[in-house]
Amino acid sequence: MNTASHRSALLALAGTALALSLTACQSGTGTQTSGAASPEATVASAPVAATSAADKTAADGTGTSGTTGTTGGAAGTTGTTGTTGTAGAKASASTPVCAAGDVRITAALQDGPPYTHLVLTVKNTTRHSCRLTGFPRIQFLESHKQDVPAVAKSKPATPVVLAAGAPAYALVKLSDGGVDEDNEPVSAFQVVLEGDSTVITVSAPGTDGIAVDPAKALTGYWTYELRNGADDF
CATH class of the missing domain: 1.20.5 (Single alpha-helices involved in coiled-coils or other helix-helix interfaces)
Structure with a gap:
């Protein structure tokens, strides 16, 4: 057990x-x-x-x-x-600056009073556009070699670019129109474009030419068209 x-x-x-x-x-x-x-x-x-x-x-x-x-x-x-x-x-x-060989400049008396102003017309004679700068450098008389002064208010807001065949204008004051002014007869005068020193000879309008007082002469800037106010001087 x-x-x-x-x-x-x-x-x-x-x-x-x-x-x-x-x-x-x-x-x-x-x-x-x-x-x-x-x-x-x-x-x-x-x-x-x-x-x-x-x-x-x-x-x-x-x-x-x-x-x-x-x-x-x-x-x-x-x-x-x-x-x-x-x-x-x-x-x-x-766009090249317009040279003397690119344009033709003619002069005509302003149509209507006052009869003391010329209108210069510049026309692009090339097949390309060119740019006009400033105003025409004008000398009316050999005895006055300084350029005719420009009127600042006539300056356009933008540069003038001439297409082929297109014109531009500048208004030119010749005198005040007084009988006692020292006016001198001018049958032709010289114009120089800004950017080109070539002298362009422009024939004065009319058979007897124009009467210019060098002390009173003024020019406007090149512009596409003459403008009331800006070109009144």
Whole structure:
């Protein structure tokens, strides 16, 4: 009886030891699994890092595209403005100043009172446009070498550009029309264009020429048409 009880106790102890051994083995396996999970976690983290890098690249790409777009827009705007400005400057600079050989100048008495003024007409005789600047440099008499003074209020707001065959005008005052003036007869006079030193000889209108008082003579600027007020002097 005692022997059987002792054996039963031994069997119980053996069973307990076996159970403890199995439990220990299971615990060890769990530790290895956790250890094996570390590489898997590292591998799993790689796609996350890759995704972050891809997102960063995409973000950078979007940022770059946005910057490029902004820069392109700014450059386009500046280019357009510059082109327009540049194109205007080129058009003005490319139009040559009218030279003596480009034009023909004639003189006629102003139609209607006062009868003390001439109208100079300059006509572009070339096949290209040219630009008139300033006013005609007029000398009526050999004894008076200074140019006839210009009237500032007659200056046009923009330069006069003559197309092929187009005319422009300048009003010229000869005298005050008084009988006691020191008038001198003039049958021809000299005109020089600004930008060209060539002397152009212009015939005075009428068979008897014109009477000029050098102290009273004035000239207006070249303009597309004579204007009331600006050309009244």
